[in-house]
Amino acid sequence: MHESGSPTDAVPGVDARESIRDYIEANTSALGAGELRDDDDIFDKGFVTSIFAMQLLAHIENTFDIEVPDDYLNLQRFSSVERMVEMVDELRAVPSG
Amino acid sequence: MDERLPEPLLERAVDLAADLAPRAAEFDRDERLPREVVKQMAEAGFLGATVPAEWGGLGLTPLQYGELTEVVGKACASTRALLTVHTSLVAETLAARSSRRIKEKYLPDLARGRRIACFALSEPGSGSDAGSETGEMSTTYTEKGDTFVLDGHKTWISFAGMADVLLVIATDGGVGSAFLVDRDMPGVEVRPISGMLGNRAAHMAEVVLSGVEVPAENLVSGIGAGFAFVANRALFHGRYSIAWAGVAIAQAALEEMCAYAARRDQFGARIGSFQLVQKMIADAVTDVSAARELCRRAGRLRGKRSPEAIAATNIAKYFSSTVASRVASDTVQVLGGNGCWSGYPAERLFREAKILEIIEGTSQVQQTLIADFGLTEFSKKDWVGKR
Numbered sequence: 001m002h003e004s005g006s007p008t009d010a011v012p013g014v015d016a017r018e019s020i021r022d023y024i025e026a027n028t029s030a031l032g033a034g035e036l037r038d039d040d041d042i043f044d045k046g047f048v049t050s051i052f053a054m055q056l057l058a059h060i061e062n063t064f065d066i067e068v069p070d071d072y073l074n075l076q077r078f079s080s081v082e083r084m085v086e087m088v089d090e091l092r093a094v095p096s097g
Numbered sequence: 098m099d100e101r102l103p104e105p106l107l108e109r110a111v112d113l114a115a116d117l118a119p120r121a122a123e124f125d126r127d128e129r130l131p132r133e134v135v136k137q138m139a140e141a142g143f144l145g146a147t148v149p150a151e152w153g154g155l156g157l158t159p160l161q162y163g164e165l166t167e168v169v170g171k172a173c174a175s176t177r178a179l180l181t182v183h184t185s186l187v188a189e190t191l192a193a194r195s196s197r198r199i200k201e202k203y204l205p206d207l208a209r210g211r212r213i214a215c216f217a218l219s220e221p222g223s224g225s226d227a228g229s230e231t232g233e234m235s236t237t238y239t240e241k242g243d244t245f246v247l248d249g250h251k252t253w254i255s256f257a258g259m260a261d262v263l264l265v266i267a268t269d270g271g272v273g274s275a276f277l278v279d280r281d282m283p284g285v286e287v288r289p290i291s292g293m294l295g296n297r298a299a300h301m302a303e304v305v306l307s308g309v310e311v312p313a314e315n316l317v318s319g320i321g322a323g324f325a326f327v328a329n330r331a332l333f334h335g336r337y338s339i340a341w342a343g344v345a346i347a348q349a350a351l352e353e354m355c356a357y358a359a360r361r362d363q364f365g366a367r368i369g370s371f372q373l374v375q376k377m378i379a380d381a382v383t384d385v386s387a388a389r390e391l392c393r394r395a396g397r398l399r400g401k402r403s404p405e406a407i408a409a410t411n412i413a414k415y416f417s418s419t420v421a422s423r424v425a426s427d428t429v430q431v432l433g434g435n436g437c438w439s440g441y442p443a444e445r446l447f448r449e450a451k452i453l454e455i456i457e458g459t460s461q462v463q464q465t466l467i468a469d470f471g472l473t474e475f476s477k478k479d480w481v482g483k484r
């Protein structure tokens with residue numbers, strides 16, 4: 001699980017893990033999928049449908065002020081909180097522009 | 098954000114619409130939008146309406162695009178369909194989600210209308226469920242050296258009959274990817290479809306792909322982005338376009354209904370003075386205003402790149418296409434026998450409106466998505482409204 005000192009904490013601004021978790025929880029189907037774990041596959045476990053991937057992408061790009069490049073655009077990278085945090089960390093580490 | 102079309106562009110659109118409106122019935126009858134209309138749209142810059150200026154487009158905001166779609170769509174649904182398919186489904190999606198290489202290769206031509214694009218998702222056995230896990234999409238791709246080989250059968254592809262480029266969604270064991278296929282690549286066969294209810298001039302065709310070798314650089318976004326990111330993105334644009342198309346048809350029908358009710362006499366009085374006819378007019382006026390406001394709301398959220406724009410677009414598309422159908426049906430009613438005859442536009446608007454309830458996700462698909470949104474957003478009972 002998340003430990004302080006991870007790359008996410010090292011980057012100033014929004015905490016990626018908390019923000020992504022909150023966003024998924026706020027958008028989880030009310031018909032219920034149980035408690036969200038950071039390594040749950042959110043599509044397989046029915047927290048959200050694959051259409052939500054587009055919304056997650058917009059959320060991630062807006063919140064962390066990054067642009068997710070084409071070769072990151074597959075469902076695997078968006079499939080769990082863990083994987084999205086990894087992706088945000090990677091992209092934040094790349095100087096933009 | 099710029100909400101209205103700049104005056105010169107609005108004038109250009111109104112002039113073009115004035116030229117199209119009297120010919121729309123002929124295009125519909127002939128089942129063919131003439132090349133020269135496509136050229137007019139291209140010369141006006143409209144085929145690159147939402148493509149950023151750096152790629153040769155007009156860079157319109159979503160609200161400006163909406164206004165343009167309404168003006169064009171009021172005059173001719175098939176011309177508006179070109180805007181939906183070529184501009185929104187394909188060009189705008191490529192601008193948002195394709196590599197620099199693809200952009201350089203295709204976007205300036207698409208934006209200027211030098212090449213025409215269509216969107217190929219649907220298949221004989223794959224409709225509303227295209228992209229879902231239980232769906233049975235049969236168009237496949239396999240990697241072969243530095244190419245992808247595509248095989249399959251697409252149907253109901255608007256403008257495939259005249260397109261130079263096809264944005265094709267295909268699958269490899271459930272992993273969906275999107276490709277740009279040139280019409281003249283060996284193995285691409287286009288079979289025109291005649292006899293549609295509406296969008297009859299939109300060069301509808303089936304497309305058969307037999308061992309089509311597509312260069313790897315024509316993969317749009319990454320492998321696996323096909324459904325979740327490319328097709329959904331395209332439909333996100335397409336639905337917004339259809340939402341405004343609904344407003345356009347409903348507005349055209351409303352004007353027809355009111356003009357007729359104000360001049361037709363029965364029982365020694367204008368039919369517009371009968372309260373039962375007035376009910377249809379009142380409902381139409383109210384519905385059209387509501388549909389337009391929902392489209393504007395979706396447009397504003399899109400302009401802000403808000404994640405809420407997705408639900409707002411689905412709501413606008415669902416409502417506005419339903420309104421178009423209801424208002425066009427009431428217009429046929431108000432025109433009586435004349436409403437059933439092709440000498441008046443009512444019957445064509447009625448047919449065109451029905452199409453909007455089916456394309457870019459049927460009304461039932463929108464209802465499912467909207468219900469899902471509703472359950473998520475409003476089931477918690479502490480909703481106090483968003484600022």
Ligand SMILES: Cc1cc2nc3c(=O)[nH]c(=O)nc-3n(C[C@H](O)[C@H](O)[C@H](O)COP(=O)(O)OP(=O)(O)OC[C@H]3O[C@@H](n4cnc5c(N)ncnc54)[C@H](O)[C@@H]3O)c2cc1C
Pocket residue numbers: 182215216217218219223224225226252253254255256293295296452455456457458459460461462465
């Ligand atoms: C004029 C026109 C232009 C088109 N242009 C294009 C184009 O350019 N490119 C392209 O790819 N496609 C295009 N299409 C195809 C269009 O997108 C499909 O027709 C549409 O998605 C519906 O699919 P279907 O026809 O297979 O109907 P089906 O999916 O078989 O649906 C039949 C009925 O079942 C309902 N239904 C299906 N699933 C569900 C569910 N889960 N819950 C409740 N009800 C359900 C539907 O709402 C509908 O009422 C076009 C169609 C038309 C008519």
